[in-house]
Amino acid sequence: MLQIDLWKRILIWAVVVIGLLMATPNGFYERVEARNDAVAALDLGYSGNGLEEQAALWPSWMPSSLVNLGLDLRGGAHLLAEVQVEDVYETRIKSMWPEIRDMLREERATIGTIRLQPSDPDKLVVKISKPEQIDRAASLVRGLARPVISVTAAGQNDIVVSTNGDTFTVQLSEAEKLATDERTVQQSLEIIRRRIDEVGTREPTIQRQGSDRILIQVPGIGSAAELKEIIGTTAQLTFHPVVGRGSNPEANPGPGNFLVPDMENSTDVSDSSNVYYTLESAPVVTGEELVDAQPSFDQNNTPAVSFRFNPTGARKFGQYTAENIGSPFAIVLDDEVVSAPVIQAHIPGGSGIITGRFSVEESTNLAILLRAGALPAGLEFLEERTIGPELGQDSIDAGRIACIVAFAAVLVFMVLSYGLFGIFANVALIINVGLIFGLLSMIGATLTLPGIAGIVLTIGMAVDANVLVFERIREELKTAKGPARAIELGYEKALSAILDANITTMITAVILLVMGSGPVQGFAWTLMIGIATSVFTAIFVTRLMIVTWFERRRPKTIEV
Template structure:
């Protein structure tokens, strides 16, 4: 057990050296963080002398990965948002109207004239002039149904069609509603993550809670309001035909229209067709720019399909106003002067440079499928985060010193070997956290403190077994070998059971619980390595150099 080949020694010391190298940047956190930010900016094409100087402030041959600090350590913003999934049902019904209309028009001789009737937002109601043939109208609309694409909705159709008098009623089926809810939440999570990532924030926590809620925690953001601005509104960009203009917010419009306020002209409202000519789905890119008057604006580019539709519409509607609508507010309503081919254009309005940058991020990331209602808002200040870091440092230092003193008093020189392995163990934990890009929170610090206490358990088991063998008049070398050999199974069993608990916490926990489980799990792995290999190698080197006739443990 005390015999180490040269290759095994090199492997152990190599792992220890790499551990200290990867843990080193965390000792110069602010400096390395600035270097990483500068290097990222240079890679993104932002080059300046100041950035070059900052990027060179840390040797390029050294690792620069850091342990990310969580919300409770770094400060930042916390939001709990509720997704208004009912809005998606309304949008689906609006999109069904052209399809249903075209299908029923082919049966006009039987069912007569058709028109859309007013009804609940989650329903599409179509009235026909020949109610005696309502069954035929229902049959035609049912023929438009498609199977639900989800495991829970296998065999079900996406719409339910019924009738009441002379009216066909279309609504989403229960299976389709469940599938829509899942798609809406997944899409909202992805879009929020894109917007937060594009804004340059570090290690956000974005996860679903319950059926229709999303938890958003972003370290390093100044306030909850700033985070809400990054996430923004739905950023739903659409282009609509203008039906009229009024200054009366109570103006009645038909079921095929809606009234949208103007952003640039307070008190002015536009009556717009509900069905958009172009939607955000056709948007390929959006960038901040300037218009012909050198005012901040947003330029956009459409995909080929959107570009073709946009070109055809502008060619057929020269001289008519055309509204650019963002989140149901009219950004501008210019008159079409000529055919606009190519599928690109510019959005002008009362923008600032900052607002065009933010709007571009939101449009590029895609439109949120539904509005977010914020149920909880919380800002964790940097001072509170620093207090948490200081408290965590004190806890780690006190635990570390207490363990070091206990081991030396209990096991003498062998306790000193265990303490060296403990220092290596902590370095390896931070190295692994840095490599995998883990986020350290207060519960994570608690996991490290617990690991410090548990890290010497394996050494205690080994040293106590060595003591027992020495009492049986075994030679020092033989006693050490038997101590490691007979304690090995107990060490493995104890750590595997703890590791299983850590995996369960990781699988079923969330947020702080996962942070605790990650540091605990990594600590167990590094503790076993340092106890079985590092401590034993140190004892082996000492035994070979001193060759003592007796030892005291």
């Protein structure tokens, strides 16, 4: 007998209603989006500027999840950045000098005095006063070598030490450079992702391209310049001992030191009031040991940034301040001295405050950059584009036209081919599209132009299952079976073909999702969701409508 249990009917219609409710906010996109942004701002403690009125634009009891629009639909910024991995070599080598210097000073009676010589940025050249002991000095430095942390470089060391007369040279090994490159790009990728997430942008695309490039696409952001301000700053925070202070930008800082301008210097280099600090190259503490940074105000109620170190950084910071009371130390941010206070007392807590001529917005952005972490190397932007909302609107309009044309063509075809049963299939097709958007909204997926193509393809594929069922019912009617038995057998015998066709397509979509990236994944997501909803509507929704109609009319004969 052709029948469906009551609980199954209730469950099927409940799924349909919930799916359509989840899809409803997308029909009022701008209103719901404004409401969601207002609610998020109110939750963060902001008020005024009409936030309460915007929060009331959509009923709180209604679903408010939206399908996120991708870069090609919403507009936004596109950047292709190249990580300057060579910058890390210089930092690594410079950080080794204090350890080498302290170790060789203990051997002064054997190797004589040591002096750091001018050299390339990625090398350390050290001269000793007893040339006959150069091999001894080089051997001691080789003892500082560590194994390279890499699967492909097992058993190799991170530094290479070579001698020449009364000098020896220290530089990174090729294996260590390759391992450093990999770590630097991965760290840059993660830090860029954290910085963009801190700003609260929707569904950015951040992925690696090649060995040292990163693709960044952020929908809804104003311009590429705005995006560069968020991620383009290295935000490298370090604390250095101050050797001296002057006004000559060409002054020789001496070996092991470097010259840094004060952040408050005027843009006129010839201004004699400009201040330049000579600092020791090796930092006392670095921003990598920061665990928190928050915008705040100093004792004069001017914007500042408070910070806190991890236990290691706090210990080093506390030890240095205890041993250097009365001496100045410099807080350096991206090669500029933010401030150079004199240490008044021991600071054991590992926390402090950065003051300067900040606005509230600048202190907030600086806190975000420091909290997200410092980029290990600079970025060179090879490609930048700003995609305006009007271009995104063109894509939406083109996608809408494609969907309407496909939708109308399928509706007309089904009615002409299958009459009343075609109308049932068309109602199920409308529900199917609603369920697709409901599921996309529920999982927070991003809809791109290829994603719209996936929906258009799904519309064409959605009636395949119904066509298989209806054709099978036709065949069963030719065998002189009654209408009820023909409908029941039509669904039973078409089920294997429906599942086979959709499972193979689902496997293809999964492969696209796993192996593809960006737009390909958007296409795969909508295709997978469309397959699931089309099978549900064909096997359950259409059948339920046909059974309900048949129970009420009880026709002696039917035409499909």
